Amino acid sequence: MNPETRNDAEPVLPDDDVTEPSPLRGGIRLKLAMDLCRWAGSPQSFRSFFPGVAKAGSAYHNLYTPLQIRQARLKMLGVEEEVWRPLDLMPPIIYCRMAKGGVGKTTIAANIASCMAMQGHRVLMIDADPQASLTSMFGIDWTVEKIRHVGHALRDHEQGYPVVFDESIVRPIYADGMLDLIASDITLANIESWLTTVLNREAVVDRLFRSYVEFWSAYDVIVIDSAPGSSQLSNALMYAARCVLAVVMLDGQSIKAMEVLAHNIHELNRAYPDLHAGVHLVANGFDARQTTCQASLEILRAAYPGMIDPCIIPRYAAFARQVSLYSDAESGPILEREPNSPAAKAIIELTRSLIGFYDVKLAEQIPVIPDTQRSRRKG
The missing domain is CATH 3.40.50.300 (P-loop containing nucleotide triphosphate hydrolases)
Known part of the structure; x- marks a missing residue:
């Protein structure tokens, strides 16, 4: 139920930081990407995990894909190749x-x-x-x-x-x-x-x-x-x-x-x-x-x-x-x-x-x- 359409007109907390959606579906900007990866280092050190991604100032403002985030997290763990779930194991x-x-x-x-x-x-x-x-x-x-x-x-x-x-x-x-x-x-x-x-x-x-x-x-x-x-x-x-x-x-x-x-x-x-x-x-x-x-x-x-x-x-x-x-x-x-x-x-x-x-x-x-x-x- 949308809070703003409730019959009892309950108040809706405003958001103090509304931004435009990313131009790419699932695209993740630098700040959010660092947060999702729990990266405590500098933006420059974080970018080192993505050598193929456009530099700062590009039209896409350092957009990362979910797959790139996955690959970066694997690199942070010392895993260089994709890892797959065993074929007979159901996921949660x-x-x-x-x-x-x-x-x-x-x-x-x-x-x-x-x-x-x-x-x-x-x-x-x-x-x-x-x-x-x-x-x-x-x-x-x-x-x-x-x-x-x-x-x-x-x-x-x-x-x-x-x-x-x-x-x-x-x-x-x-x-x-x-x-x-x-x-x-x-x-x-x-x-x-x-x-x-x-x-x-x-x-x-x-x-x-x-x-x-x-x-x-x-x-x-x-x-x-x-x-x-x-x-x-x-x-x-x-x-x-x-x-x-x-x-x-x-x-x-x-x-x-x-x-x-x-x-x-x-x-x-x-x-x-x-x-x-x-x-x-x-x-x-x-x-x-x-x-x-x-x-x-x-x-x-x-x-x-x-x-x-x-x-x-x-x-x-x-x-x-x-x-x-x-x-x-x-x-x-x-x-x-x-x-x-x-x-x-x-x-x-x-x-x-x-x-x-x-x-x-x-x-x-x-x-x-x-x-x-x-x-x-x-x-």
Whole structure:
């Protein structure tokens, strides 16, 4: 929900540093690049990791790509060649879900995915919401484009057809495979009636993941944005992910919705005792001027001890500006549109926290896989 369009007209914290978006999608300017790499040295020493990038004063103001950030971070760790995840190892899955809409779930999913990619991680996003808000956030107009979504992949797999993960279903968002998206459209809603006919339907997503693990293993992390509420697909995604990232707006209705989600997780664990599904909460929309925000936060902490991320996301106007009023192509996450804003800094801190919680690994923690095995991922 956009804070500026709420019926109760809650105040929106202004941003004190609004900048023009980068001219290159996923392009990272020098100051942000140094921050994402946690580089404490001088700009000149940082530039030494990028001998092919234009010097200061160029038209692009020292723009770096996510792949260049990845390569620089590897060099800082003494790793000179690309490192790949083992072909039989699934990456962590960050599954964003809530039992109601308007909590900022898509905002969090889009921004942490973008931020992880800009930090050098290879990221795959899956839009599992028929409303396709994540798809629109990254400039894809699903009302006019032909979309192959995760529902098509699930149905093909269950019916014994091979799933081909080409650009008709996996869309490149940032260059070099650093951020990809399996988009969605309104027809994804049709999968619900089909899922009722599938045997052991809670495991349908897990079966797809296991059957094509070599494809998924090309990524460091998978970020999934789910539809609000409960559905057959959302339960199947929860079964596959094992841990839900619940985005909770700090108001009474969202707290009640969190109770519904917690009960849903409990029921799934009762049906599958070996699953041990869990939840990690992100408190969103905090405004210190609103007593209900602080009260809601205390209620959450009491009800879900140790499950709330320490990074609380304030209510910022920048989040309302992510989606263009005029064109999907002009939409984009905070780090693309307003990278120096307080909202961007909050997202960076949250992303770093989630990288730790979900154990999202960069190359130095993953065994080196010879290049000859890499060819097995293709096709």
